[in-house]
Amino acid sequence: MDIVATTKTYVMGERTFYALREVSLQVEHGEFVAVVGPSGSGKSTLLNLIAGIDRPTSGEVWVGGRRIDTLSENALARWRGSQVGVVFQFFQLLPTLTVLENVLLPMQLRSLWGGSVDRGRAGAVLERVGMSSHLHKLPSELSGGERQRVALARALANDPPILIADEPTGNLDTATGGDVIRLFREQHEAGKTVILVTHERRLANVASRRVRMLDGRIQAGDGPLTE
Amino acid sequence: MDIVATTKTYVMGERTFYALREVSLQVEHGEFVAVVGPSGSGKSTLLNLIAGIDRPTSGEVWVGGRRIDTLSENALARWRGSQVGVVFQFFQLLPTLTVLENVLLPMQLRSLWGGSVDRGRAGAVLERVGMSSHLHKLPSELSGGERQRVALARALANDPPILIADEPTGNLDTATGGDVIRLFREQHEAGKTVILVTHERRLANVASRRVRMLDGRIQAGDGPLTE
Numbered sequence: 001m002d003i004v005a006t007t008k009t010y011v012m013g014e015r016t017f018y019a020l021r022e023v024s025l026q027v028e029h030g031e032f033v034a035v036v037g038p039s040g041s042g043k044s045t046l047l048n049l050i051a052g053i054d055r056p057t058s059g060e061v062w063v064g065g066r067r068i069d070t071l072s073e074n075a076l077a078r079w080r081g082s083q084v085g086v087v088f089q090f091f092q093l094l095p096t097l098t099v100l101e102n103v104l105l106p107m108q109l110r111s112l113w114g115g116s117v118d119r120g121r122a123g124a125v126l127e128r129v130g131m132s133s134h135l136h137k138l139p140s141e142l143s144g145g146e147r148q149r150v151a152l153a154r155a156l157a158n159d160p161p162i163l164i165a166d167e168p169t170g171n172l173d174t175a176t177g178g179d180v181i182r183l184f185r186e187q188h189e190a191g192k193t194v195i196l197v198t199h200e201r202r203l204a205n206v207a208s209r210r211v212r213m214l215d216g217r218i219q220a221g222d223g224p225l226t227e
Numbered sequence: 228m229d230i231v232a233t234t235k236t237y238v239m240g241e242r243t244f245y246a247l248r249e250v251s252l253q254v255e256h257g258e259f260v261a262v263v264g265p266s267g268s269g270k271s272t273l274l275n276l277i278a279g280i281d282r283p284t285s286g287e288v289w290v291g292g293r294r295i296d297t298l299s300e301n302a303l304a305r306w307r308g309s310q311v312g313v314v315f316q317f318f319q320l321l322p323t324l325t326v327l328e329n330v331l332l333p334m335q336l337r338s339l340w341g342g343s344v345d346r347g348r349a350g351a352v353l354e355r356v357g358m359s360s361h362l363h364k365l366p367s368e369l370s371g372g373e374r375q376r377v378a379l380a381r382a383l384a385n386d387p388p389i390l391i392a393d394e395p396t397g398n399l400d401t402a403t404g405g406d407v408i409r410l411f412r413e414q415h416e417a418g419k420t421v422i423l424v425t426h427e428r429r430l431a432n433v434a435s436r437r438v439r440m441l442d443g444r445i446q447a448g449d450g451p452l453t454e
């Protein structure tokens with residue numbers, strides 16, 4: 001993965017907000033990277049560009065040897081469906097689908113181009129995140145941490161090579177959060193590329209390196225968090 | 228505040244989910260209480276009953292010498308508007324109102340019964356949470372942590388005697404979270420009653436006591452968190 005001199009701005013009236021300023025970042029296949037930094041520093045924006053959810057104002061985004069920021073909407077959706085699993089900061093579960101249906105959906109979308117829909121795998125992934133007694137509930141009938149775990153299960157549905165997560169333990173207590181951290185380590189040990197945003201020291205220090213952000217720029221230094 | 232043998236259940240087909248089971252809890256005026264416990268243990272459900280956002284299946288909820296679970300919708304909304312400030316676990320900012328408008332709204336609602344709308348105070352509260360350079364943005368134009376801080380500012384708009392917050396630092400980095408913790412301490416030192424859910428040890432241990440929940444019940448012991 002190669003982010004080359006990427007900027008993201010938002011124009012509001014006469015003002016221009018800079019979410020990212022000339023950011024460059026290389027991540028090797030199979031690496032585990034944690035992105036840390038203050039609120040508003042550009043972490044989610046960076047993740048959205050890497051996941052192909054948003055496009056940069058200028059610069060280039062290459063993932064898996066392919067340039068993705070110039071792909072058409074259709075090609076980008078197809079690429080995402082098979083290459084990337086994303087856990088959004090606020091989950092974005094489909095409110096009218098049950099827990100199980102939300103996890104089956106990425107499989108159904110991918111089956112349009114040849115994948116298979118596997119209920120057994122969907123159930124197993126939900127069991128792995130401790131949610132198998134809530135399969136037929138709607139997102140509105142779950143607690144905050146339960147929704148977060150369903151969002152994680154959905155990101156794993158197609159067993160993608162790249163896993164991108166934005167504060168995946170933000171709504172979880174220490175014990176439940178510990179379970180989720182173990183899951184990310186297992187994904188990494190299975191050879192997946194894992195890129196996540198976290199402000200939790202435990203999780204940040206499990207990654208192979210840290211990328212520190214401040215006011216839309218990447219800072220020097222990738223050592224463990226100490227405070 | 229007095230919660231008396233309160234149960235909350237959800238019936239789904241033949242199954243009944245117990246979110247709270249015969250919970251009793253007393254909180255003195257001016258106390259600072261932190262509610263902790265695993266994901267799905269009933270923390271948000273308890274807070275929603277105390278804040279008058281939801282009603283129990285059985286039991287009684289008394290706040291400030293008044294029984295609130297039997298109030299009419301109108302009376303409950305009026306009571307909430309002047310007595311309680313709530314920071315929801317997922318913010319619930321109004322998407323079509325700007326940051327400043329979201330904070331002015333509780334004042335405007337209260338002015339129906341005699342309060343005043345004070346733009347100066349709204350600006351000051353937003354300054355206090357570090358959001359004064361985003362006043363005219365919509366919630367969709369903010370980062371996760373920025374939205375959380377706007378939700379906190381809104382809860383303080385009417386300077387209520389009771390402040391209820393559900394994971395108020397869940398989306399914040401250590402430094403920004405530290406600022407928010409200081410704000411809760413200031414509210415407590417000013418004589419407000421503060422009841423919040425958190426899984427963050429720092430914040431839980433700043434409270435005067437902790438209430439531990441598990442599977443819808445309150446556990447014994449209110450000492451500091453150690454792990």
Ligand SMILES: Nc1ncnc2c1ncn2[C@@H]1O[C@H](COP(=O)(O)OP(=O)(O)OP(=O)(O)O)[C@@H](O)[C@H]1O
Pocket residue numbers: 134137140141142143144145146171172173237239244245246264265266267268269270271272273316
């Ligand atoms: N409308 C509903 N229908 C069925 N079950 C529900 C409903 N709302 C909540 N629940 C269940 O009640 C339990 C308690 O939920 P609550 O939101 O209080 O948990 P919590 O302690 O706040 O958890 P978290 O830390 O994950 O936010 C959960 O297991 C949840 O699935």
Ligand SMILES: Nc1ncnc2c1ncn2[C@@H]1O[C@H](COP(=O)(O)OP(=O)(O)OP(=O)(O)O)[C@@H](O)[C@H]1O
Pocket residue numbers: 010012017018019037038039040041042043044045046089361364367368369370371372373398399400
């Ligand atoms: N549509 C938009 N219009 C204007 N500004 C925006 C927009 N989207 C994001 N921003 C700004 O870009 C900056 C970076 O946002 P981003 O969501 O990447 O931050 P973050 O590091 O993820 O923060 P947090 O830890 O609070 O989630 C923020 O200051 C935000 O206000």
Ligand SMILES: [Mg+2]
Pocket residue numbers: 043044045089166370371372
């Ligand atoms: Mg973010």
Ligand SMILES: [Mg+2]
Pocket residue numbers: 143144145270271272316393
């Ligand atoms: Mg909750």
